[in-house]
Amino acid sequence: MSSPPIVSVKQVLRTEGVAVGDAVTIRGWIRTRRDSKAGLSFLQVHDGSCFDPVQVVAPGELDNYEDIQQLTTGASVICHGHVVESRGKGQSVEIKADAVEVIGLVDDPDTYPVPAKRHTFEYLREQAHLRVRTNTFSAIARVRHCLAQAIHRFFHDNGFYWVHTPIVTGSDCEGAGEMFRVSTLDLTNLPRTDAGEVDFSQDFFGKETNLTVSGQLNVESYCLALSKVYTFGPTFRAENSNTSRHLAEFWMIEPEIAFADLADDADLAEAFLKSIFKTLLEELPDDMGFFQQRIDETCIDRIEAFIESSFERMAYTEAIDRLEQAVAGGHTFEYPVQWGMDLQSEHERWLTETHVGRPVVVMDYPKDIKAFYMRMNDDGRTVAAMDVLAPGIGEIIGGSQREERLGVLDARIEEMGLEIDDYWWYRDLRRYGTVPHAGFGLGFERTMAFATGMANVRDLIPFPRTPRTATF
RNA sequence: UCCCCUGUAGCUCAAUUGGUAGAGCGAGCGGCUGUUAACCGCUAGGUUGCUGGUUCGAGUCCAGCCGGGGGAGCCA
Numbered sequence: 001m002s003s004p005p006i007v008s009v010k011q012v013l014r015t016e017g018v019a020v021g022d023a024v025t026i027r028g029w030i031r032t033r034r035d036s037k038a039g040l041s042f043l044q045v046h047d048g049s050c051f052d053p054v055q056v057v058a059p060g061e062l063d064n065y066e067d068i069q070q071l072t073t074g075a076s077v078i079c080h081g082h083v084v085e086s087r088g089k090g091q092s093v094e095i096k097a098d099a100v101e102v103i104g105l106v107d108d109p110d111t112y113p114v115p116a117k118r119h120t121f122e123y124l125r126e127q128a129h130l131r132v133r134t135n136t137f138s139a140i141a142r143v144r145h146c147l148a149q150a151i152h153r154f155f156h157d158n159g160f161y162w163v164h165t166p167i168v169t170g171s172d173c174e175g176a177g178e179m180f181r182v183s184t185l186d187l188t189n190l191p192r193t194d195a196g197e198v199d200f201s202q203d204f205f206g207k208e209t210n211l212t213v214s215g216q217l218n219v220e221s222y223c224l225a226l227s228k229v230y231t232f233g234p235t236f237r238a239e240n241s242n243t244s245r246h247l248a249e250f251w252m253i254e255p256e257i258a259f260a261d262l263a264d265d266a267d268l269a270e271a272f273l274k275s276i277f278k279t280l281l282e283e284l285p286d287d288m289g290f291f292q293q294r295i296d297e298t299c300i301d302r303i304e305a306f307i308e309s310s311f312e313r314m315a316y317t318e319a320i321d322r323l324e325q326a327v328a329g330g331h332t333f334e335y336p337v338q339w340g341m342d343l344q345s346e347h348e349r350w351l352t353e354t355h356v357g358r359p360v361v362v363m364d365y366p367k368d369i370k371a372f373y374m375r376m377n378d379d380g381r382t383v384a385a386m387d388v389l390a391p392g393i394g395e396i397i398g399g400s401q402r403e404e405r406l407g408v409l410d411a412r413i414e415e416m417g418l419e420i421d422d423y424w425w426y427r428d429l430r431r432y433g434t435v436p437h438a439g440f441g442l443g444f445e446r447t448m449a450f451a452t453g454m455a456n457v458r459d460l461i462p463f464p465r466t467p468r469t470a471t472f
Numbered sequence: 473u474c475c476c477c478u479g480u481a482g483c484u485c486a487a488u489u490g491g492u493a494g495a496g497c498g499a500g501c502g503g504c505u506g507u508u509a510a511c512c513g514c515u516a517g518g519u520u521g522c523u524g525g526u527u528c529g530a531g532u533c534c535a536g537c538c539g540g541g542g543g544a545g546c547c548a
């Protein structure tokens with residue numbers, strides 16, 4: 001038995017380690033089959049290795065030609081043949097088959113959920129187990145992988161360590177949004193305390209636990225020993241948010257740097273974003289070309305402009321001034337502009353798209369609209385927080401310098417009505433060799449949305465979890 | 473969670489003032505072709521999301537429930 005060597009569709013189409021005339025074996029799934037009554041059949045076969053399928057030409061002389069003519073979209077095959085220059089248009093090389101093994105047919109082609117035709121994204125979400133066989137979703141899968149690898153590579157090349165912060169966390173210490181409870185208690189027969197409350201001391205961990213909403217507090221611990229660290233993992237929010245930008249389970253990246261202030265943080269954010277998008281354009285030109293052609297005609301231009309731009313830095317107070325000047329000049333916003341408020345999406349878009357025309361880092365927000373751990377500025381009314389705003393999408397990164405002074409941190413915890421004992425180990429980091437440090441977070445799926453022009457994060461994660469939906 | 477829109481063949485959508493359901497794509501069969509969004513012809517395929525109500529009669533009107541989308545809030 002000497003089958004030709006197994007190669008990927010990508011190797012064939014790009015003649016990587018494969019030359020015209022070579023005998024090869026490819027394995028994959030049928031996208032379409034076209035028969036010629038001249039006695040041959042054209043099979044478009046994809047295997048996920050690249051955007052385009054390869055054309056396999058099956059001559060009528062093959063022993064199982066009748067079986068080959070039963071192949072429909074979605075069927076799986078192993079093809080043995082030779083790489084040849086194509087006689088048709090649309091591809092430079094193709095595979096002249098010497099044998100086509102039919103591995104798995106499609107039960108009922110009439111009801112195959114993803115035939116070779118156009119589908120809405122809403123429909124394909126209901127076929128999430130099969131949607132990755134389409135052009136769009138296989139391209140998304142490759143973009144997701146490419147960006148994930150680019151993120152790890154950027155941090156690794158810059159001396160960062162990847163830290164696996166816990167998925168299950170003790171309660172009360174994170175305070176960002178509704179959390180999913182983790183419990184092994186019998187819901188139909190909950191243990192009670194004398195006071196009649198649920199007795200979590202009998203639960204698996206002996207206390208209330210939840211799925212993480214952020215790895216930041218834990219990663220700060222590693223930052224104050226390893227200097228440069230980051231998290232990249234799943235994150236969970238039990239908020240009842242039904243929008244194109246929210247998931248109950250999503251992936252988040254959170255770098256943290258020691259001996260650093262907010263300006264260092266902004267510099268890191270800028271270098272980071274430019275690096276990963278540059279990698280994406282270099283490594284996946286076919287997939288990105290598809291997004292440009294079929295999903296968002298501006299997406300490559302937008303990313304290239306983003307990479308070329310220097311990010312504007314602007315204080316929150318200055319941003320408010322500019323917005324007020326715009327209002328005075330006749331521009332109307334749905335929400336009023338006033339110092340102390342959080343910037344609405346319309347304000348962010350005006351700043352980055354209309355006013356500056358480039359990415360903007362807004363810094364030093366009012367303390368009352370930001371989290372307890374953000375570092376108090378000398379003015380006593382703002383904290384060292386930043387948001388990176390990008391044209392066309394708005395906020396893409398949120399970050400801050402962390403409060404490293406124990407006394408100031410304690411005052412903030414108390415001021416915001418939090419329980420100081422819950423933060424004992426976080427406070428220890430300020431007691432034992434504290435240093436100025438900073439970090440930021442970005443949602444992976446939102447980053448992908450920016451890169452691809454896809455409108456809904458539910459289409460950017462393989463199996464989306466949203467309120468009332470966890471089908472797959 | 474709030475506001476708006478929406479649910480009709482496998483998919484995308486039609487269906488006049490309420491009168492008993494149609495097209496394109498896909499699928500099957502046939503024709504044609506080194507084809508590639510192929511093309512031409514024929515055929516099959518629907519308890520109109522669910523429950524109830526109004527009516528001689530409901531895809532169409534009303535109520536509730538369930539699902540989907542957009543926007544808002546929250547945020548990443």
